[in-house]
Amino acid sequence: PLIDTLRGPRWGLRAWIVASQLLMGLMLVPLVLADDPFRPEGLGLLTLLLVAHAVFASTQDVSIDALAITTVPPEERGTINGFMQLGMLGARAAFGGIALYVEQFVGERVVLVALLACIWLSSLLVIFGLREPLRREGSAGGFVGKLRAMLKASSTWWAVAFALVAGAGFKATGAVAGPLLLSGGLDKEGVGLFFSTTAAALALGALGGGKLADLRGRHEAARLLLLGLAVAVGITAAASLLGGAVLVAALLALYVVAGAFTAAELALYMDATDPALGATQFSAYMGAINLCETWSSYSVGQLVPVTGYPSALRAMAVISLLGVVLLPRMVAASSERLAPAEG
The missing domain is CATH 1.20.1250.20 (MFS general substrate transporter like domains)
Incomplete structure (x- = not known):
């Protein structure tokens, strides 16, 4: 409801997506900078950062769905959902099992930096590659x-x-x-x-x-x-x-x-x-x-x-x-x- 309420010509769905991805990445920065982010004594902070990351990721996900509903022609919604599933499943595999496998060779920090780069660089696609219809200020x-x-x-x-x-x-x-x-x-x-x-x-x-x-x-x-x-x-x-x-x-x-x-x-x-x-x-x-x-x-x-x-x-x-x-x-x-x- 917050996303649907706070939408207008100056702050649309693209802004929600970019802001969510920015915050998702920020939650990972302390893990990148820490010498050992997964040490037992830092479990509380790690949990807090990952929960916040998940909240912002959910916000991004909802915003992307709403943007698709707003912009994709009805006759293309099936195809778009197929490709959205492809992207989601590919990312899950890349930063799930594949990342765990690669981590043993390059280290956890390199994997985290790669994840952070993907999150932030993909925002450029939203900024420069997507358009959304202008919407009057809601109430x-x-x-x-x-x-x-x-x-x-x-x-x-x-x-x-x-x-x-x-x-x-x-x-x-x-x-x-x-x-x-x-x-x-x-x-x-x-x-x-x-x-x-x-x-x-x-x-x-x-x-x-x-x-x-x-x-x-x-x-x-x-x-x-x-x-x-x-x-x-x-x-x-x-x-x-x-x-x-x-x-x-x-x-x-x-x-x-x-x-x-x-x-x-x-x-x-x-x-x-x-x-x-x-x-x-x-x-x-x-x-x-x-x-x-x-x-x-x-x-x-x-x-x-x-x-x-x-x-x-x-x-x-x-x-x-x-x-x-x-x-x-x-x-x-x-x-x-x-x-x-x-x-």
Whole structure:
């Protein structure tokens, strides 16, 4: 809400992004300058800096989503979400596992400097490479009115309901993928190798799913990919009985389909979001996705000891299929809400 309220011709979404990235980098500077930033006695300060960094990173993320909603033509939202997923997954891999591997050769300070440079230099792309529509100064009263309208709109709650269940099958499977592979005969090194490929699988799927969402329409693409996601979870459940290479192949296919569905799903939420509430409304949908991951991960953890992996995964796939029922209601409600504005 703060981002949507404090937007105007002098301070827009680009300013929010650049300011967030500046502050993200500043939180890393003490770690770069310290002789041993990870020493036990400095744990309190380290925790404070990393929490602040995470807060500013979340602000940046929300601002980028809002800017995409405001500037990207509707017919390109699927493709853009595919590339946004590619960038996010690539950065996560580069400064996650790859950085940990490189750190043993170059040292932690070099890795931190590289991260800091990427954060600050990417701000130049925002300053010189992006444009956003001019917006008149808003008011708290105007924002509150739009927020009330959003909360009263049935389309908002259909979208939240969809986000709460649609990804349950994949989120649950991802939560137990490690133990599932171990029970399927892989050793720890094999499991680690598998997870080193999942980012590429998700990114590949996201690029294809985003393109499909633009070609076939978000509703149709999301419906088809959600059905495919449930089928892929079901196949993984069956493959868990065989283990080995069959299980690995089934899981990799599931990650590809999940990446495709994610890109189409996010484009669908962008369509359902009022650009004036881009940060607030879209974040609500993202929060619902996070809640889906939380409850589905917990639920599958409770089910597996009782029913075993196949039955637990099939149950979560069935819950995901509730999204197929909710999706038409969400789209119809969004169309009714947007019709007066278009007319």
